[in-house]
Amino acid sequence: MSVIQGRTAAEVVDSVRTLIRQGELDVGAVLPPIRALAADLGVNRNTVATAYAQLAAAGVVEARGRAGTTVLGLPSVQGEGAAPSSAAVVNLASGNPDPLLLPDWSNALTGYRPVLYGTEPVEDRLRSWAESTMVTTWPEPSTSTSAPAPTSAPAPVTSPVPPRPDAGRLSVTGGAVDAVERLLAAHLVRGDAVAVEDPGFFLSVGTLAAGGYRPCSVDVDAEGMVVDSLAKALAAGARAVICTSRAHNPTGASLTAARAAALRDLLAAHPDVLVIDDDHFSQIATTAHHPVIPATARRWALVRSVSKFLGPDLRVAVLHADTGTVERIQHRLGRPTWVSHLLQHTTSALLTAPDHEAVCARARDLYGQRRDHLTAALAERGVEVFPATDGLNLWIPLRTTEAVVVDGLARRGWAVRAGSAFSARPHPAPALRVTTATLTPEHAVAFAADLHTLDTLPTPQRNRP
Structure with missing residues (x-):
């Protein structure tokens, strides 16, 4: 050796x-x-x-x-877009948006002019869009966490938000995963603990493994990240928190106003913890954005990528972060390296196109309908699902083992992802993530019937994430 x-x-x-x-x-x-x-x-x-x-x-x-x-070897980070082994298989594993609901790119390059070294890192139109949609997104007033607020009522106001000492700056990265990787690398060292939703986006789990960070699993329920579970992660020494504020992948959970306020109150007592708010579904979300970054945070970032509503090939994410963090990220990017202004120009053109809002509204409605179709078809078979409120996926707890169901569905013509891919825990409860972005009503009924047939082993109580 x-x-x-x-x-x-x-x-x-x-x-x-x-x-x-x-x-x-x-x-x-x-x-x-x-x-x-x-x-x-x-x-x-x-x-x-x-x-x-x-x-x-x-x-x-x-x-x-x-x-x-x-x-075991160096960990690999598997991406979305898993391809089924046969063209005859219906791909419900990809995590991709429906290509028919993406905007037309044919005129997006009009007016582009090549840029040279020394150009500002953020393209002007993209900066304007971010300033109007991100910089104004500040934490709401803090609330008391002595008792949970009803999810249907707005959180009670107990005190005004103190002025944030650092208004932050904008930057651009090569997508949300790149943003998270750079944010962690800017502040953490190998072995540091990171609080992450579990189940959570498997690329975040993979990023932690590849970077040598130690994941601290935080539970997720119908209102998003669970406060008590995050508190345990912080007590265990977590130096960063990655929170998906809405359309959580894989469960479809979105933070309620009350839950976000409770998380802010908890994080306010840990001002040196890096807080990352991943709002990847922003433009086509049906739920409101409730930020988790408290006014006291010294290291923070709101990340918004465009992959789900403009197209995965646009590797662009805009982040609004504290000044020190942006300086560190840009230093790590190095000079004269930057995120391509050709990609930024295309992104800006699509975001400011006259039909942008109509394209997003259509996608928003159809994605919700498709998710609801499968939820209803499964309910008719007595199959419970995680109560998703947004996004492209459904999370389905299983009675039997993942391998039995995943392999059985593959033989019946369905490709799905095993839930264990979305967990950092050694023995997570069996589950499936099913992408509903392109699911037809007929496929929903047929899939529900096949899943019900395969997932038949009795259990005292269905597992939830």
Whole structure:
């Protein structure tokens, strides 16, 4: 075995990852025992124990008791758009929007002029759009969390919002996942804990693993991220929080005003925690945006990408963040590197097109109808689903194992995603994520019948996320 090096836990982690990347540590290789490696390196055994724990949290190795610590390999981040193995299979696994509900790009390049080094990083029209839709999105007045407010009533006002000392700045990244990755890298180091919804967007889970961060799972219910669960993650040392404010992927949950206010009140007591509000569905959401960033936050970012309503090929996300964070991100982007102004120009043209609101309204209505069709078809079969309020997906808890249902559905002509892909927990409750973006009413009825047939094992109570 190649020699692992390092005097600190971070150096040991880097050494192991490098050896794996270079092919000198194969999948299945067993790392030296903690005590033996500590003696070889001349460091305290706690240093090696911490390094192994960080590698395990990142999914690089697995502790197998007496069998030792085994190499799993460097984690890969699987993207959306999973393709079924056969053209005959109906793809309900992709996570993609309906291409027929995306805007026409044919005139989007009109007026584009090539830009040169030194150009401002944010295109002028895109900046204007962001200033009108993002910079004015500030936290609402704080509320008391002594008792939960009714979800149907507005949160009671107890005190005015103090002025934010930093009005923030705008920046552009290559999509929401790129934004999250850069935000975490700007403030965190490998091994830091990040509070993330569980189940949650699997690319966020994958980003944490690839970056070597430690996920702290936070429960999600019908009103979004659960306050008590986030409090436990913060008490466990989470240095960042990633919260999807609406159309949560995979469950379809959206924050209510009362829940968002309670989350802000909790986060207000942790001003140094990085708070990321991922509002990926903004332009076609049926639910209102209730921000989670408290006025006291020193490190924060609101991220809005355009993939779901303009097209996944537009790798553009606009973020509004505190000044220090934007400076760090732009420094990491380096000069003369920037997000392509050709993409920014196309994005701006589509956002400001005369028919933009009508295109979004049509998509908003049809996505809701398709989600409702499947929910109703499943209800007729007695299949419960997570109560989604927005988005392109349904989350369906299962009675039996995921493999049985996923494989059985594939044989019947349906491609779906297993729920375990959306969890950082070692043994998540079995579930499916089903993308309803292109689902027809006829397909909804047929899918519900097949799922009901396959998911028949009895259980005392259906699992919920």
